[in-house]
Amino acid sequence: LRLWQLSGDSSEPSTGPSSLRAAVVAVMRGHAAAVQCAAVHARTNKLASGGWDSAIKLWSLPKLGAKAGARGGEEGRAGGDGEGGTGEEAEGEEGAGEGAEGRGQARKRVRTAAGSVEAEGVELSPDLSLEGHSQCVAALAWPSSNSPLFSVSWDHSLRSWDVEAAASVSVRTSAHPLLAVAAGGGGMASLAAVGGAHPTILLWDMRSATSVLSPSVQLLGHTDWISSLSWSPSNPLHLLSSSYDGSLKIWDLRSSVPLHTVKAHSDKVLCADWWKGGDAVVSGGADNHLRIFTHQSSFPAA
Template identity: 30%
Template sequence: IKMNPHKEEGKVRVRFVTNDPSIRVTETPFAVTLKLGRLGLSEVVNHLREETDASLHKPFDFLINGKFIRTTLDKHLKKAGLSEEPVITIEYVEAVTPPKREQENQHDDWISSVDARSSLGLALTGCYDFGARIVDGSATTLLTAVGHTAAVKAVAWTQSSKKNALQFLTASLDKTVRLWAADVDAKTTCPMAVFKAHTASVESISANPDGTRFASGGYDNKLMLWDLQNLPQPAAAVQSKKKRKNASILESHSQAVTTVTWPTQFQLLSGSMDKSIRLWDLETMANSDTMMAPSALHDLSYSIEAGLIASAHADHAVRLWDPRITDGKYNIQTLLSHKNWVTSIRWKPNSATQLLSSSHDGTVKLWDIRSKIALFSLDKHTDKVLCTDWLRNVDSTNSNDEWKIVSGGADTKLKIYSSGESE
């Protein structure tokens, strides 16, 4: 039997590295027992940090070649084919703590959608009671906008940097999209325009980053682009089918367009019940790339930091796609944990690794894509969860606690959680 001369029996030489200078320890290799798991490795790092007060010990997560250690070192190294390596480099990050529920807001009907990506720490919600609400981080309803004649299916901010000059969009089962102005300080909402061109329920809307245009997708299989500048006067003027100067139609999906996202000025993505994710060239208005999934799409989210698309599917899966791949095998990872249709997906702002998903199984899951297992499952909802997002915690002075998690669904409750300390 050949023995590795650099390895003692039952031990392996490791080097600990981190990108966080506040928790950095010596990078000199030394031997640790192969039986150690995440908790044992955390104790080693805390010892190396010379933290003698056990109450101040931090929990860490550990990665080898970008993959979390979720078993013992021995099992992980054997599975990765690294058992004979003389020195193993282990990266460590501060572990995410479990999210805790803080507040909830009672709506009058199912909560279909939430856009919490406001710099002011405000969440915009859409509800089956025909209305939209602006809710703050303490779960207090600040404003309500009612004008649709059927359930609101999607909402999106267009301007959200000043409390007295907010603008947002609502899309509805009544086949229309409405533009609203709101002033939280004066407690007023004002309808600005109604966009009529879809011939079936409008399921998804997304504004471009500067709020000058938006995209809408619906059950009429149409993806439409709209101009928010030079709107006709007076306010609440209708964009009719015959006079559609403010709209362009992108037709290529063969079934309902269930999700659109416009993450950068030059990138528009759409997803459909036809199982396709389509990327659009906004200069030529052409479908520049198509990625086919095994199951119908319900939501898409794009991470600028990772360059990856995350998708939510009817077959209970969350999928990750790399549009930069040229051999056509775009689907690089599938995350399986939900027990029912995945309804929404959201990358954490400024993160290349963390995302949220919600499902008809009543849960919201927090993922780190470096692990196949969800970090946490939030199962406080008593019915289908239809939407989730990251809500900026404007009261926090700790950059690690900058984001909260917000979710809503068929139990009519908007729930807000602290997201715990992050990477």
């Protein structure tokens, strides 16, 4: 995994050169196979990642301030000789922020027409590994509230984790591989929505440690696999879902019928999320399109 920080002016027209600069702040290595997903816990500055090695890794992120992100500024500049004809500069830095004192390393910054990108970064090792899944960890959810970490896997299971104890505290099992999870809905830290290799969305209350409970709610409406789920940041009862059937749906927990449905893509919808505080939705699909929808203009009643 790589942690990036952007700096510069993002208000310039997209048709002209951009002053944005992307800096690699940290490189995280620890998985034994491809990384599939990641989730950040903003309150603790921690990151969780899941991969095809069936493991979940926990990382402590460096603390970034405005000055730490201003690569090439007054702080940490050591200079260097540019490589003739390539427009590259070598820079030495003392660290990647408050959390990386004494771990600095030389960085190479590549200037392009679109801005500049600083390669490399502080290399981090995981704080710990959470073991329990037997197949690929497909998705993670880690609400910023005081709630557990949630994971779903191709092994059909949904797990909640006590990160401090490094232990799985609750497990639910589905009849199908699970690919998507959203946690913290309905104002409940223990409520998780999951979906996967089946058109049905399942809602589970994870407060009980048993694994044999049926889902609290089943949402029916999609006709193909569920690819992503996300609770609205403005209404804890509203859930956004995307599917391989090409559609997006917005659900209200008080009803089994979707509030809104839109045929978003001509192929599978691979991902979707809320934007602008819940006033809009962004989706990406296998049709190579990124689309933005607003409730008023794009979401008819279901």
